[in-house]
Amino acid sequence: QLVTQADQDKVILQFGKIGKDIFTMDYRYPLSAFQAFAICLSSFDTKLACE
DSSP, X not given: OEEOXXXXXXXXXXXXXXXXXXXXXXXXXXXXXXXXHHHHHHHHHTTSSOO
16 A cells, blocks of 8 residues: 555555456556556565565
8 A cells, every 4th residue: 555644544556466367456646547557567576466
């Protein structure tokens, strides 16, 4: 999860694995779809989402 600094309860990005080859991504303003997708792709490099 990615939250705003001003409000820790306001989630702006959520990404997770829900199946063997199925992932989910939820995002909101101020992120664009491109920014959210890029952040999620970068998590594969550190293998956070692959466990």
